[in-house]
Amino acid sequence: MKFSENWLRSHVPIQASRDELAATLTAIGLEVEEVTPLGESLAGVVVARIVECARHPEADRLQVCQVDAGQGELLQIVCGAPNARPGLVAPLATLGTVVGELTIKAAKLRGVDSNGMLCSARELGIDADASGLLELPDDAPVGAPIAEYLSLPDASIEIKLTPNRADCFSVRGIAFDVAAACGSEVVAFDATPMPALNDSVLAIELQAGAEVPRFVGRVIEGVNAAVATPVWMAERLRRSGVRPISFLVDVTQYVMLELGQPMHAFDRDTLVGPIVVRHARSGEQTRLLDGRTVSLDEDFLVVADSQGGNAARAVALGGIMGGHDTRVTEATRNVFLEAAHWIPAAIIGRGRKLGLHTDAGHRFERGVDPQLPRQAVEVATRLIVELAGGSPGPVVEAVLPEHLPAPTRISLRRARIARLLGIEIADADVERILRALGMQVEANADGWQVVSPSRRFDIAIEEDLIEELARIHGYDRIPTTLPGGATRVAAPTETQVEAASVRRHMAARDYLETVNYAFVDQALLAQWGATERAVPLANPLSAELGVMRTRLLPGLVSALQRNVARQATRVRLFELGNVFAGTADAAPAETQRIAVAIQGDAAREQWDGKSRKADFHDLKGDLESLAAAAGARLDYRASSQPFGHPGRSADVFRDGQCIGWIGQLHPRLQRALDLDDEVIALEVDLAPLSARALPRAAELSRFPSVRRDLAFVVAEEVSWAAVSETVREATGPLFRDLVLFDRYVGAGVESGQKSLAMGLILQDNSRTLTDRDVEEVVTGVVAAMGRDHGARIRG
Incomplete structure (x- = not known):
């Protein structure tokens, strides 16, 4: 989310400097990724009008301009900008002004005097556009300081938002967090309803159930859509990363950035009522604002009108993008404004299916305040009527109240705050923080009953409120302490190899x-x-x-x-x-x-x-x-x-x-x-x-071991593992080891047989073994091998 610093400060008055504001935003979880200063040093740059232009006698690409800077006499400026022309209003850096690293001085350019410099937006440090002079509206006051006219200096601040903070995809949403963190209050917002001046309406029908529980629309007639977007609005949009396009489109973008509610403006004369919100039909096609024709399926939601039959034509892709055939242009005279509440589950993934990523879809996927649509329509109506004229009709609202989220009362206990955070926060601070965040707070004996604002989808339980307190109170103010009590050191077990x-x-x-x-x-x-x-x-x-x-x-x-x-x-x-x-x-x-x-x-x-x-x-x-x-x-x-x-x-x-x-x-x-x-x-x-047995200490035998080498002829399919097991069992307690030292097939051994030669090692801990002891063991082994495997001693 990118926004103008001055725009934010207009919603929440704070004394913090720009660096302090950026640090505060990051500390409360709205990580600042970039701060771009705009128009820092513009003293001496004024609004000027080009009165005359003549070709430079010594350079084809230069023009000699006579410029009115409000000083009573015209200034001669040599300019190479391709858009320099008589009547153009542009910024002028007067003599002595520092622009970037350049100090403007009187100079001769190819033998012609020049007494200042007409500037591009890039030269002033307010935009990256260096293609020509920054064109100002014709009614810009000549001679006025450009910083005052463009509300500079300013900064474009970009923050990185986590998916749960969809409420901060608006300047006003960020303002609540800043107010809570800086001990201020958000300025009251004027959303006074505009009275209806005519009876023009478009009926609205909701056929998508819980996926679109609210849809608000309003017709405004007699609008001058060709009016220029006012400078203050265009600059706020530009500093928020949005390029101004045309007045009606800019108004909807402005309201979205300020309040967080995406909305759309239709050309009323292209619509046939009633307006129906429904699921798309399988294979249905519609042409979008970007000119692409897309094929839809039943997972998509569309706004349809009744051209060609009841709800026959899809005129917008719900929650994502408007349609091409019903878009507003400079020729538009009658406008239909819409603002709706689309639930996240109905929008998630739909844009990606079509390779689309829009600001509206980005917001609706994360959740938008369901109470905003009517307020957004009222604010947009006021802006349009005040700046472009027009006569508004009544606001038409279709709503399914049973599908709208109801406010939840959450119990916040004083003792629970102390238990989870390890610190006590004063009651006055708790109430101040929660109220600054827009919550309703009612004190009781154990703590408070809190109702979170409808824009805060992420607050549902007591722990969510405590997290808000920790975030705003400041993680750095929570002391670092070692855990109390004894810690149990678990010794590694000897019964398992680690x-x-x-x-x-x-x-x-x-x-x-x-x-x-x-x-x-x-x-x-x-x-x-x-x-x-x-x-x-x-x-x-x-x-x-x-x-x-x-x-x-x-x-x-x-x-x-x-x-x-x-x-x-x-x-x-x-x-x-x-x-x-x-x-x-x-x-x-x-x-x-x-x-x-x-x-x-x-x-x-x-x-x-x-x-x-x-x-x-x-x-x-x-x-x-x-x-x-x-x-x-x-x-x-x-x-x-x-x-x-x-x-x-x-x-x-x-x-x-x-x-x-x-x-x-x-x-x-x-x-x-x-x-x-x-x-x-x-x-x-x-x-x-x-897994291993517990080691047990045992005395080493002081008596010698005895080895007997045996060679058995067994069937080829008999495995050494089976032979080894038989020998071990037959040997008994005197067994110490068994070594296979030869495997032979060939002359002297029948086909399908093999000879296995092994060393049998015997030992007793209490005495020296006699030949008789050894022979008894060997005899038992030979007998067991013959019984279990049909083996015989190799001759």
Whole structure:
């Protein structure tokens, strides 16, 4: 929102300087983005009229002008502006005046005397236009100081508004906040109803229900639409970022900026009553003010007249833009003014559908005071009649009171203010602040009963009022204090490996951590076959971030894909994060997981070794090392996950519980992701992986261990995990370790069989093991292997 400083001060008298005003606005939540001073040093610049112009004898682009500056005699000025002409009224910098960094002196230009300088708006520092002289109205008083005539100096102030402060999209709305912060009061506003001088009306029908509960219209006849917009109005518009267009359009823009109510002026003679507010028909077309013809659907609201039948023609796009065929021009004699209350839900997103962004739509999307339409029509009527003549008819108002928001009484407790803010604000200050903000305040024993103004959609509960008090009273006046009471220091548990330790462990094994959005594309999850129990977002940031992730791997592999696309040849990534699974009747469940994805060589390039692609066993070793930190022993079983390579992926188990997956991605998925090389990945639930038993001190055995090497021939499909489990169970309390040191197939071993050679390590804490002890254990192991797996000792 951009506005003129002088315009604001006309609504709220304050003694604060410009810098203090800007600081105050920012402090109360209306962040000032830019302050542009206008016309700071214009002493010596006066209104002047060009009486004569003659071509310069030595320069084609220069003119010798005789200028009346109200000094009794004409001044000769050499001017190169293309719009210099007899009769033009423009600013003149007289001799001795400083304009920017230039001091105006008597000079000879190509041999011709020049005694001053006719100025453009840019040279005066009031606008960026340097295309020619600043043209002033013909009735501007010659000889008057330009600063006095244009109400200068001034400043254009631009503030950044949060979506909840739609009430500050007007000068008067900002004035209430400034009055409260500066201890002032907003000047009473003259919105005295203009009496009707004729009976001309247009009937209004509301057919959109709660979406447009109020629509106000008025006919004004005999208007001189060709009248020039007065300088004071044009300058206020220009300093607020709006270019003056024509008088009738400028009036509606002026009222919108001053009060916050968008409105529109129709050429009455182009309308056929009654006026109907309705939903657009599917495929209905209308031509807008910008000349574009747009096709609408039933989500749009339109203002229609009855040309061609009842409500047949859409003459404006409701809450967004007027129509081209019914626009006002300088030939307009009879005007129909309208101002309506369109609820935000009826306008949000409609302009973007058509690629439109208008000031009206911007305001209605955030909410406009439903009580403003009649006041806006009265103010606009007064301006039009006073400046362009005309005879107003009666105000016609169509309203659905049951759909208008009713004022809410909010209880504000004195004790609640102190509890939330940590300070006490004097009762007199509370009442002053709330009343300055335009609220009705009634004191009671516990505090106050407050009714907020209709423009403040953001105030609904007690905490909203307390926030207003803190904002205006000043956050800097709320002391910083440490929280009282003892704080409980939570000691880290020894039964879980901390996430920070997991991160350090993975970094030590040459992995880089990634952080991905918890929101992903539904289509990406579908590629992975991971859409089951996916939780959709009610208001996603974009279509590509529409659901909560059910797995970490889709986002992690996407990050790997982006690295590969940028010529990374060896990528090793991991991520710790939550996944989400929901049901229709329960809140989403969150599970913390760790995921890893690798592609490329197993080791960095070096001079003394051949490169080797990373494979399943490299990643499995990293997972085993992570599990070892928790004292965990993992088992692996063939997996049937749709995103895994058949025969090269496994489900990961701990203590009989499936905790995740490890393996190579399915070739079909790799092609879909545009990945040429194999990707090895894992995803495991972090809690069961990092759970560990409480450490217990135990005496180290003083007796030697014994190792026996055994080689079994077993069927090819028997896994080492199954063999290891059988050996452990058969060994009993003497078991210390089992090492697989050879796997052999070939001569001497039958087809479909394999030989597994292992070292069995035994030890007792109380005595030295005898050969008999060892042989009993070995005999039990051989028997168990034969029983469970049909294994035999290799001869």
